[in-house]
Amino acid sequence: MRCLIVDDVKFFRLVIKEFIELDDALTLVAECDNAIEAHKRILNDQVDLIFLDIQMPGMNGLELAKILKNGYPLVIFTTCNSQYAVEAFELNAVDYLLKPVSLSRFIGAVDKAKKLLKPSIEILDHCSNEFVFIRDSNVVRKLSFRDILYFESTGDYVRIALGEKEYSIHSSLKSIWPKLPVNTFLRVHRSFIVNLNKIDSIEGKTLIIRKHLIPVSGAYRPELNKYMSFL
Incomplete structure (x- = not known):
């Protein structure tokens, strides 16, 4: 996986560079100190993954x-x-x-990127009020709902996060959502369904589960507030 680091602070570029060097599956193409230079590099070279800072002079990371x-x-x-x-x-x-x-956290994020570039062929097969079955090639795995942190939509796939492990299934949140226990899971964003029991804290428009930052959309905030009112 060919990587690009974009950050205006040299120290932070060095940290990510050292992490990249620890993974043989990653190759550092270049490092840039501004988004405009990074955009030129992306247009002229093959880049699979960008480690992108947000607050930078000129064009910021979100704009890029x-x-x-x-x-x-x-x-x-x-x-x-x-x-x-x-x-x-x-x-x-x-x-x-x-x-x-x-x-x-770096390793976890890179693992997510690897799965997106080479998604698995797991398929959501069946579920009950306590568990769900997924098909992993010729292996059927049983996942307990109490172990699931959240579901994340990534294109045509849904990532199931379970702390140390995760799985990617060819499905959508729209099809998964009706099959989940209503008192355990809540949709908080078009790309996220979270296990309410796993929420550690909520900071403004972001909730935190095991140090993972998950956005909360305005359309889903009233339902989350209803849950919070019972605390």
Whole structure:
């Protein structure tokens, strides 16, 4: 996977560069200190994944992401502020990492990108009030709802996050949503359904589950507020 680092702070570029060098599946194409230079590099070279800062002089990271076509290259935002999480996920970002970026969060985000470039062929097969079955090639796996952190829509696939593990299924949130226990899961964004029992905190338009930042859309906020009223 050919990577590009875009950040106006050299120290943060160095951190991501060192992380990239730890994964043999990643190749650093270049590092840029501004979005305009990065855009030129994207047009003239093959780039699969961008580690993109948001607050930069001139064109910022969100503006660069908006002009990328068809969601490619994939984008992992790296920023010091959580306030841009909603807009970032509206742009179909792979992940949103807060600085200082830890190695564990970096690995998790890269794993998500790898699955998007080479999605699995798992299919949602059957579910009950306590568990769901997914088909992984010739293996049928049983997943307990209590272990699922959230579902995330990524194009034609849905990522099921379970802390240490995750699976990608060829499905949509629209088809999954009616099959989930209503008192356990709640849709908070067009791209996210969360396990209410796994929410650690809510900060403005963002909720946090195991250090993962998940945007909350205005259209879904009233339902979330109803849940919060019972606390």
